[in-house]
Every structure is written in C-alpha cells, then in structure tokens.
Amino acid sequence: MILIFLGPPGAGKGTQAAHIVSRYGVPQLSTGDMLRAAVAAETPVGKKAKAIMDAGDLVSDDVVAAIVEERIEADDCAPGFLLDGFPRTVAQAEMLDAMLQKKERRLDAVIELQVDESALLDRLRSRIAETKARGDEVRKDDNEDTFKKRLDVYREQTAPLIPFYENQGKLKVVDGMGAVEEVTAAIDAILSEFQPDSVAENG
Ligand code: AMP
Numbered sequence: 001m002i003l004i005f006l007g008p009p010g011a012g013k014g015t016q017a018a019h020i021v022s023r024y025g026v027p028q029l030s031t032g033d034m035l036r037a038a039v040a041a042e043t044p045v046g047k048k049a050k051a052i053m054d055a056g057d058l059v060s061d062d063v064v065a066a067i068v069e070e071r072i073e074a075d076d077c078a079p080g081f082l083l084d085g086f087p088r089t090v091a092q093a094e095m096l097d098a099m100l101q102k103k104e105r106r107l108d109a110v111i112e113l114q115v116d117e118s119a120l121l122d123r124l125r126s127r128i129a130e131t132k133a134r135g136d137e138v139r140k141d142d143n144e145d146t147f148k149k150r151l152d153v154y155r156e157q158t159a160p161l162i163p164f165y166e167n168q169g170k171l172k173v174v175d176g177m178g179a180v181e182e183v184t185a186a187i188d189a190i191l192s193e194f195q196p197d198s199v200a201e202n203g
Pocket of ligand 1: 057
C-alpha cells in the first residue's frame, strides 16, 4: 500500500502516520525527518538544507526526490510506505510518478487532511507549550513567523497537488478537525478499501 499524506503544517499528518505504521505495517517516510537527520549529521545535503528549512522555505525538488528515491528501495518499503511531507510541489509529484513507474509500483491513495487554517496557529502554540513542558527542544521552524511562512508556502506550492491528484482519481479528503481518534477512524474507513484482508487479520 503506497500512500501520501497531504495537508498544511500542523494538520496532524505525523500523528495519523504513527497510527498507519502500527496498523498496516508500512513505514512512514517523512522527508522533514530525513532532512533534519541530515542537518544533525552535517552531511553535504544537511549543510545546504539547514538555512532553507530554518526559513520555512522548500529544499530543492531534486535533492528531496533523490532522498526519497533511495529510501524507497530499502527492504522495509517492499510492502508499501506512507509519504509524509513529500511531494510538496507538482514537480516532486511528477518525479514520484516517474520513480514509481520505473519500479513498477503504484500509488494507491492520497489522503488530504483538511483543517481550518485559523486552528493551526492555536495547535502550534499548544505544541510549543507541550514540547517545552516535556523539557524537549522546540523545532527551530516551529515559531509563529516561520510557521506563517510555511503556511504560505503550502498554499502556493503544495496545494496545487490537490487538483493534481484529484485528476488522477487518487484524492481522498478527510476532515482533520475532529478528535485524533475520529480522524483515525475516517482514515481507516478509506484504507479498508485497499487492504481489506490484512485489516481484518490485524484486527
Ligand atoms: P516538515 O517536517 O515536513 O514540516 O518539513 C520541515 C522542512 O523540511 C520544510 O519546511 C522544508 O524546508 C523541508 N522539507 C521537508 N519535506 C520537503 C519536501 N518534500 N520538499 C522540500 N522541502 C521539504
């Protein structure tokens, strides 16, 4: 099962991805996490990406696509994978289509988590407060100014993926404003269409 999670920053993609990983046994491929790991390891990609990420801009399509292409060849991606944060531009989506075609694999569905933008800033503020309360470090791009920039980037560069995947007949829209469990149930209802047998087996 190959899936994409689409939605603005803070829509709950990471939270819902964790559920899919445990229920369907496919890995979550977060390009944000991979890039943060590259930054922490000070690899050449990480060194280039750091300032771009801190500013809330997008790392170049070629760099991100190369990371994904390498990652999906790993053994754990054989049963499928969940892309979280990729693609983020129409060019990336086209690169993904080409990659999958080359590997004779097929994208099953794109799940768009629809959220009310005004709620996102409130979610951001609570996330920052919770992170601080745990004594963890707050992500450098998790501040209000950079977050607003990331939302603008989403609207301008990523939202065009909605009609792109709608045209492919792959888009599934989920209301992301409910409680976490409600959103999870809505996603499960969609995914039961794709893997009814294994869903039944895994309970
Ligand atoms: P995320 O954790 O998905 O919010 O990503 C954090 C940051 O990493 C983004 O604001 C971008 O700077 C960069 N990034 C992650 N995924 C991509 C992508 N697919 N294309 C370009 N930049 C990305």
